Amino acid sequence: MIVRLAVCVLPFALGTPAQQSIRGFPTAAAIEQRAWETKAQALPDAMRIRSYMQRMSARPHHAGSAGSREVAEYAAGLLKEWGLDAKIEPFEALLPYPTTRIVEMIEPVRFQTRLREETGDATQLATFNAYSAAGDVTAPLVYVNYGIPDDYEYLKRHGIDVKGKIVIARYGKSWRGTKPKVAAENGAVACIIYSDPRDDGYFQGDVYPKGPFRPPSGVQRGSVMDMPLYVGDPLSPGWASETGSRRLKIEEAQTLMRIPVLPMSYEDAAELLRHVGGPVAPEQWCGALGFTYHIGPGPAKVRIKLDFDMSTRPVLNVLANIPGSEFPDQWILYGNHHDAWVNGANDPLSGASALLESARTLAELRKAGWKPKRGIKFALWDAEEYGLIGSTEWVEKHKDELVRKMAVYLNSDTTGKGTVSASGSPSLQVFVAEALRDLKDPVSKKPLLEARREQPRRDGSKPEAFSLGPLGAGSDYVAFFHHAGISSLNLGFGGEGGGVYHSIHDTFDWYTRFSDGDFQYGKTFSAMMTTLLMRLADAPLLPFEFPTLARALEKYESEVAKLANRQAKFDTKELRAEITQLTAAAKSLESVYSNALHSWKQPSRSKLAQVNEMLYRAERQLAPEPGLPGRNWYKHQLSSPGLYTGYGAKTLPGIREAAEAGRWEEANQQVKEASKAVRALKAELVRITASLQF
Numbered sequence: 001m002i003v004r005l006a007v008c009v010l011p012f013a014l015g016t017p018a019q020q021s022i023r024g025f026p027t028a029a030a031i032e033q034r035a036w037e038t039k040a041q042a043l044p045d046a047m048r049i050r051s052y053m054q055r056m057s058a059r060p061h062h063a064g065s066a067g068s069r070e071v072a073e074y075a076a077g078l079l080k081e082w083g084l085d086a087k088i089e090p091f092e093a094l095l096p097y098p099t100t101r102i103v104e105m106i107e108p109v110r111f112q113t114r115l116r117e118e119t120g121d122a123t124q125l126a127t128f129n130a131y132s133a134a135g136d137v138t139a140p141l142v143y144v145n146y147g148i149p150d151d152y153e154y155l156k157r158h159g160i161d162v163k164g165k166i167v168i169a170r171y172g173k174s175w176r177g178t179k180p181k182v183a184a185e186n187g188a189v190a191c192i193i194y195s196d197p198r199d200d201g202y203f204q205g206d207v208y209p210k211g212p213f214r215p216p217s218g219v220q221r222g223s224v225m226d227m228p229l230y231v232g233d234p235l236s237p238g239w240a241s242e243t244g245s246r247r248l249k250i251e252e253a254q255t256l257m258r259i260p261v262l263p264m265s266y267e268d269a270a271e272l273l274r275h276v277g278g279p280v281a282p283e284q285w286c287g288a289l290g291f292t293y294h295i296g297p298g299p300a301k302v303r304i305k306l307d308f309d310m311s312t313r314p315v316l317n318v319l320a321n322i323p324g325s326e327f328p329d330q331w332i333l334y335g336n337h338h339d340a341w342v343n344g345a346n347d348p349l350s351g352a353s354a355l356l357e358s359a360r361t362l363a364e365l366r367k368a369g370w371k372p373k374r375g376i377k378f379a380l381w382d383a384e385e386y387g388l389i390g391s392t393e394w395v396e397k398h399k400d401e402l403v404r405k406m407a408v409y410l411n412s413d414t415t416g417k418g419t420v421s422a423s424g425s426p427s428l429q430v431f432v433a434e435a436l437r438d439l440k441d442p443v444s445k446k447p448l449l450e451a452r453r454e455q456p457r458r459d460g461s462k463p464e465a466f467s468l469g470p471l472g473a474g475s476d477y478v479a480f481f482h483h484a485g486i487s488s489l490n491l492g493f494g495g496e497g498g499g500v501y502h503s504i505h506d507t508f509d510w511y512t513r514f515s516d517g518d519f520q521y522g523k524t525f526s527a528m529m530t531t532l533l534m535r536l537a538d539a540p541l542l543p544f545e546f547p548t549l550a551r552a553l554e555k556y557e558s559e560v561a562k563l564a565n566r567q568a569k570f571d572t573k574e575l576r577a578e579i580t581q582l583t584a585a586a587k588s589l590e591s592v593y594s595n596a597l598h599s600w601k602q603p604s605r606s607k608l609a610q611v612n613e614m615l616y617r618a619e620r621q622l623a624p625e626p627g628l629p630g631r632n633w634y635k636h637q638l639s640s641p642g643l644y645t646g647y648g649a650k651t652l653p654g655i656r657e658a659a660e661a662g663r664w665e666e667a668n669q670q671v672k673e674a675s676k677a678v679r680a681l682k683a684e685l686v687r688i689t690a691s692l693q694f
């Protein structure tokens with residue numbers, strides 16, 4: 001149902017671009033808009049995007065380092081050079097650096113793990129998991145597959161207890177932070193996470209430098225902060241962390257991992273796993289190392305010793321501002337992080353370089369006379385890798401103002417080649433689909449919307465028609481969407497970056513050889529983001545569309561309704577009834593909205609400002625206080641990162657997580673909360689419908 005709508009846009013795409021309508025624009029305004037868009041889309045330059053990436057990826061630039069400051073100053077310098085009002089807005093956060101990392105096998109043979117990647121640049125941050133506990137433990141090893149709750153169920157059924165043991169889990173299937181969390185809940189005293197070549201290495205294809213996949217010594221760094229609880233600086237949940245601001249004591253922080261955890265290469269892990277005995281692992285647990293996998297415990301006995309420098313360090317966000325000419329108090333923001341674990345050509349500079357080119361495009365356009373009606377901001381966030389820190393502290397600092405003024409947040413991160421993937425607020429799905437209709441794939445020259453439908457997926461199946469996926473916790477949109485309720489989008493081209501994710505091999509050389517080497521997709525991506533920004537900034541009526549949102553809720557409701565079982569006194573009838581009413585209100589608004597555009601009578605500026613503010617604030621009704629049970633930093637009823645899936649989103653999370661855990665009373669209570677939010681949104685849509693009769 002949801003998807004059909006996006007496809008329905010296609011028949012209108014057959015005319016020339018000038019004849020096509022743009023959502024939110026009356027005909028005359030759309031023609032003028034297209035003229036500016038055509039100019040804007042001709043400006044991005046692949047060679048410039050390439051040069052930003054080459055420059056910013058030249059040195060390691062993890063958060064808090066001299067390299068990170070250099071990148072922030074370089075980006076701010078470019079933005080200023082182009083004539084934009086740019087500055088560095090500093091925060092501070094707890095950013096641990098590793099000081100001691102020892103993992104050695106004591107029994108049955110002695111083996112000292114190397115714990116380092118191939119080349120040795122002294123300014124690289126050593127391989128580690130940020131926010132691990134410090135400690136020195138020695139215990140027998142247990143292999144726990146991916147370390148997801150199901151794996152521990154299997155161990156229990158087979159009488160294997162991980163209490164007091166060190167577990168070794170492979171990356172994949174769940175977000176990395178949930179692996180040590182589940183391990184600790186089951187009594188393990190430490191956790192090793194390694195990249196198995198079956199999921200991430202030679203089993204997938206040739207390894208770097210011959211191919212794009214992870215070489216034997218490659219290690220995936222990454223944060224193990226308990227992100228489903230809250231993100232940002234662990235010592236300042238809900239408020240901004242700045243010089244001199246209030247901070248929790250380290251012992252009071254809720255999001256720090258309670259046991260030592262360290263990532264490892266498959267070269268190191270193989271030696272440990274080779275010496276694990278006990279029962280043979282089931283077939284689905286076996287990776288691609290060349291021996292039989294056993295579960296243990298022991299005889300491999302391992303010592304892990306970790307320590308960290310738990311300093312507070314600078315977090316340097318770069319912000320640039322283009323004032324709005326008609327509605328200066330309504331803002332559109334486009335952000336991408338600039339910090340990396342090491343050189344980070346792919347993650348995050350592929351996205352950050354395209355963002356810089358969008359900023360240059362709009363700076364050029366202004367010189368040619370274009371004035372956006374709403375304010376446009378660009379942000380390059382710092383310390384995303386540690387736990388979305390730069391963006392979260394910024395949102396927490398400016399929250400009251402952002403809730404009033406920020407119409408939409410656009411996010412990007414890693415971008416490559418291939419097809420567009422997009423997630424975000426369902427009320428912006430039609431808007432995004434239109435932009436994908438209007439921009440062309442640089443290789444096939446077909447509209448991006450068509451190109452993505454024709455690209456077969458890895459498993460050979462045809463991709464579904466376009467729809468926005470729900471937002472989880474993978475990048476900097478979290479504080480905007482989940483905490484402040486601001487409608488958000490996350491967009492990018494292509495895959496995840498093969499086998500170099502969070503390793504020293506994510507370099508300019510890797511990107512130019514194995515991803516978007518000629519930057520043609522980078523150029524298209526920049527043009528696409530610029531187009532989205534211009535439309536949001538200039539639309540007389542913001543392009544929110546609520547029937548799709550109502551359909552998304554309908555789908556989520558039907559899914560959670562199925563969680564009820566025979567014993568449970570649980571039902572979602574109240575929510576279903578509210579969604580039915582929401583659907584009717586959304587349809588009425590939609591018809592009044594198109595009529596208003598069709599026979600456009602320019603209302604006063606203040607009237608228009610008021611209607612648009614109502615449009616962009618409507619969806620915020622779905623993110624009310626007091627927030628989700630047990631983690632009220634998260635407010636959104638539409639989705640949240642799952643408590644045990646991390647990056648992966650759960651829709652209608654309050655209801656779903658309670659029902660999945662069999663807490664039926666809480667589930668019923670959450671049905672009430674969600675119903676209340678949907679009712680408030682419906683009332684808001686009714687109010688907008690009345691205001692739209694100019």
Ligand SMILES: [Zn+2]
Binds near residue numbers: 337347348384
């Ligand atoms: Zn990233």
